[in-house]
Amino acid sequence: MNRDNQPWWPVTAATIDWSDDGDPISNQFGDVYYSRENGLAESEHVFLRGNDLPRRWQNLTQDTFCIGETGFGTGLNFLLSWQLWRQLPQPRPRLHYLSIEKFPLRREDMQRALASWPELAPLSRQLLLCWPDLLPGQHRLILEGGQLTLDLWWEDVGDALPDLASHGPMIDAWYLDGFAPARNESMWQPALYDAMATLSRPGASFATFTAAGHVRRGLQEAGFKVEKAAGFGRKRECLRGTLARPGIDPGYRQTPWDLDQSPPSPADSALIIGAGLAGCTTAAALARRGISVTLLDAGELAGAASGNEQGILYTRLSKRHSALTDFALQSVHFAAALYRQMFASGELRRGEDGELCGSFQLQANEDELAILEERLATAPELAVVLQADAAQALLGVRPPGAGYWYPGSGWLNPPSLCRALVERPGITLLENCGELSLGQGRGQWQALREGKALAEAPLVIVCAGVSAAGFPGLEWLPLQAIRGQTSHIPCHGGSADLKAAFCHEGYIAPARNGSHCIGATFELRATDTALRGADHRHNLDKLAAALPQWQAHLEAIDIESLSGRVGFRCASPDYLPVAGPVPDRESFLQTYAGLRKNARHTIFARGNYMQGLYVNTAHGSRGLTSTPLVAEVLASRICAQAPPLSRELLRALSPARFLVRDLARNRI
Ligand SMILES: Cc1cc2nc3c(=O)[nH]c(=O)nc-3n(C[C@H](O)[C@H](O)[C@H](O)COP(=O)(O)OP(=O)(O)OC[C@H]3O[C@@H](n4cnc5c(N)ncnc54)[C@H](O)[C@@H]3O)c2cc1C
Numbered sequence: 001m002n003r004d005n006q007p008w009w010p011v012t013a014a015t016i017d018w019s020d021d022g023d024p025i026s027n028q029f030g031d032v033y034y035s036r037e038n039g040l041a042e043s044e045h046v047f048l049r050g051n052d053l054p055r056r057w058q059n060l061t062q063d064t065f066c067i068g069e070t071g072f073g074t075g076l077n078f079l080l081s082w083q084l085w086r087q088l089p090q091p092r093p094r095l096h097y098l099s100i101e102k103f104p105l106r107r108e109d110m111q112r113a114l115a116s117w118p119e120l121a122p123l124s125r126q127l128l129l130c131w132p133d134l135l136p137g138q139h140r141l142i143l144e145g146g147q148l149t150l151d152l153w154w155e156d157v158g159d160a161l162p163d164l165a166s167h168g169p170m171i172d173a174w175y176l177d178g179f180a181p182a183r184n185e186s187m188w189q190p191a192l193y194d195a196m197a198t199l200s201r202p203g204a205s206f207a208t209f210t211a212a213g214h215v216r217r218g219l220q221e222a223g224f225k226v227e228k229a230a231g232f233g234r235k236r237e238c239l240r241g242t243l244a245r246p247g248i249d250p251g252y253r254q255t256p257w258d259l260d261q262s263p264p265s266p267a268d269s270a271l272i273i274g275a276g277l278a279g280c281t282t283a284a285a286l287a288r289r290g291i292s293v294t295l296l297d298a299g300e301l302a303g304a305a306s307g308n309e310q311g312i313l314y315t316r317l318s319k320r321h322s323a324l325t326d327f328a329l330q331s332v333h334f335a336a337a338l339y340r341q342m343f344a345s346g347e348l349r350r351g352e353d354g355e356l357c358g359s360f361q362l363q364a365n366e367d368e369l370a371i372l373e374e375r376l377a378t379a380p381e382l383a384v385v386l387q388a389d390a391a392q393a394l395l396g397v398r399p400p401g402a403g404y405w406y407p408g409s410g411w412l413n414p415p416s417l418c419r420a421l422v423e424r425p426g427i428t429l430l431e432n433c434g435e436l437s438l439g440q441g442r443g444q445w446q447a448l449r450e451g452k453a454l455a456e457a458p459l460v461i462v463c464a465g466v467s468a469a470g471f472p473g474l475e476w477l478p479l480q481a482i483r484g485q486t487s488h489i490p491c492h493g494g495s496a497d498l499k500a501a502f503c504h505e506g507y508i509a510p511a512r513n514g515s516h517c518i519g520a521t522f523e524l525r526a527t528d529t530a531l532r533g534a535d536h537r538h539n540l541d542k543l544a545a546a547l548p549q550w551q552a553h554l555e556a557i558d559i560e561s562l563s564g565r566v567g568f569r570c571a572s573p574d575y576l577p578v579a580g581p582v583p584d585r586e587s588f589l590q591t592y593a594g595l596r597k598n599a600r601h602t603i604f605a606r607g608n609y610m611q612g613l614y615v616n617t618a619h620g621s622r623g624l625t626s627t628p629l630v631a632e633v634l635a636s637r638i639c640a641q642a643p644p645l646s647r648e649l650l651r652a653l654s655p656a657r658f659l660v661r662d663l664a665r666n667r668i
């Protein structure tokens with residue numbers, strides 16, 4: 001869904017009335033979330049057995065099974081499916097559950113509703129722990145050590161299903177659960193049945209609690225074989241069935257340059273060039289899908305931009321939607337959840353490898369603060385506007401003004417994060433390989449060192465920072481290097497009070513091993529790697545301007561004695577990452593040549609992409625935020641699974657966007 005430039009608001013939460021028995025009733029729709037006789041037994045009967053899951057899951061040969069649901073509500077169907085899946089013997093197929101919900105329940109309402117099912121308590125607790133904010137868009141939750149993916153699309157089903165359908169079949173079973181058709185027509189429309197059919201894999205099934213005639217006919221017309229089955233409790237009948245013929249191609253409302261002419265071939269191994277944050281998160285995302293990864297680097301793990309002592313988990317708020325803001329918010333949410341899990345599991349150590357202690361971002365623009373204060377009122381878990389006094393209580397030091405408090409944010413030591421990610425099973429790390437190039441031989445991609453193949457695989461993902469544009473087929477990528485220097489200042493009396501990360505024109509986090517890594521300079525077109533005294537001074541001056549109470553101490557620091565680090569951020573012209581399959585440039589220029597004459601012209605041709613070649617770079621100043629979600633974008637595409645973002649955002653990240661834009665601007 002394209003929301004560009006529309007005002008940004010959190011999504012509207014469900015308003016719930018509670019029955020005397022403690023059952024939730026939707027105030028928006030005047031209907032119950034599940035049967036008041038026995039919601040749990042109804043869900044099992046209608047949805048799980050309606051899709052024949054207990055039997056199908058016993059005999060499954062595919063490695064991922066995907067359930068699509070219209071209306072997540074209280075998550076009862078999800079929890080029961082999860083519970084059933086957990087009872088399967090190992091190794092079991094991975095479960096992917098994708099649910100679309102326009103009015104998510106607030107956490108406290110979820111908690112109250114789920115308290116009715118003590119038998120599901122261990123699973124409900126886990127769901128509640130990662131329950132997303134009211135942030136518009138997609139939320140990917142990863143559970144069960146990566147074996148279970150829950151995608152929650154906080155959207156209208158009328159927007160989300162057609163968006164997903166453009167990617168083609170991915171769903172094995174449908175739960176149609178959008179309140180009674182008489183109370184909510186929007187969920188029971190022919191266009192949605194058509195999108196369901198397009199999204200259905202061969203053999204896909206559906207089940208729903210309703211037996212309404214127009215629903216039955218609509219599903220039949222879309223290509224489903226429909227049968228009536230006994231309903232639950234007082235309901236006489238319900239509907240279930242399977243896809244009888246493949247769904248129709250939904251057609252194109254915009255030039256489908258982002259969709260691949262030929263589907264990705266399945267692969268069980270991959271090469272990744274570059275072991276920074278991009279390479280390590282991508283390795284972990286592929287490995288959790290069973291792809292064995294060889295991760296190669298010219299130097300050491302996290303030896304380039306990802307080698308800083310401390311980095312902040314930043315995001316960006318704006319009163320209007322844009323691809324940049326929407327991606328920044330969705331990705332910080334996903335990254336924070338990943339890091340929370342890694343601290344909880346012991347993969348990361350608190351204080352040593354980082355700390356999700358919250359962060360405060362100074363904001364001088366009072367008009368914007370006032371607007372966002374109102375808009376954030378229903379999403380306090382995402383961010384809150386704080387005046388200096390309130391910020392001081394959380395930060396431990398007094399900032400010079402108001403700003404945003406991000407409770408889920410914090411700082412990390414990027415090398416520790418990279419190390420923890422590559423220690424996961426299925427990843428082989430080859431460090432100090434020297435500068436690699438790519439070649440092809442025996443139908444595989446090869447990582448070459450002076451013409452000699454060090455490793456080969458059918459897939460390769462180039463995660464080489466700004467050097468990505470040095471690889472054949474990628475020379476045209478508009479990447480630029482931005483030099484940055486950090487300074488390591490020793491802890492002092494006042495700095496021990498700092499309890500959270502503080503972002504001003506620079507940043508500082510609570511001390512790690514007795515010092516704070518502060519930064520950072522931002523310099524285009526500089527290539528020297530030596531530390532500069534002037535840059536240390538710049539970092540100290542910025543900090544002194546933000547914390548005048550530290551000025552005397554900062555001025556007394558001997559610049560000559562300071563250590564620090566120089567790194568090069570890689571940025572794209574629109575400051576979004578560059579991630580996706582690599583387009584065949586010449587073929588793109590021919591196929592979409594018509595855009596030169598008329599940029600708005602729809603050209604009904606999919607893009608021609610290089611088989612098995614992907615890129616992931618341009619994480620700019622926000623790699624800690626962006627790389628985990630971008631890794632999921634790539635891994636989902638490679639494995640032909642549901643994407644974690646809307647198509648609009650996928651297009652905003654795609655490397656091919658630059659070719660299409662340049663054609664439309666008549667620049668190439
Ligand atoms: C000074 C500074 C401060 C920053 N502060 C923050 C912050 O606070 N928060 C935040 O989120 N982000 C911050 N960033 C940005 C963040 O560090 C980057 O976005 C992130 O590290 C990018 O990761 P990457 O894997 O894309 O690149 P890199 O970490 O640069 O990894 C690329 C890897 O590819 C390898 N490589 C390149 N070419 C080849 C080749 N031909 N053969 C083999 N290997 C090759 C390199 O050796 C390197 O290891 C900062 C960056 C800098 C420079």
Ligand SMILES: C[S@@+](CC[C@H](N)C(=O)[O-])C[C@H]1O[C@@H](n2cnc3c(N)ncnc32)[C@H](O)[C@@H]1O
Binds near residue numbers: 073077
């Ligand atoms: C009956 S409830 C779902 C119950 C749920 N499956 C469960 O297990 O608790 C129907 C859900 O559909 C959602 N809904 C209604 N209209 C919608 C729309 N147009 N798009 C997306 N979700 C919608 C409602 O907010 C509600 O949560």
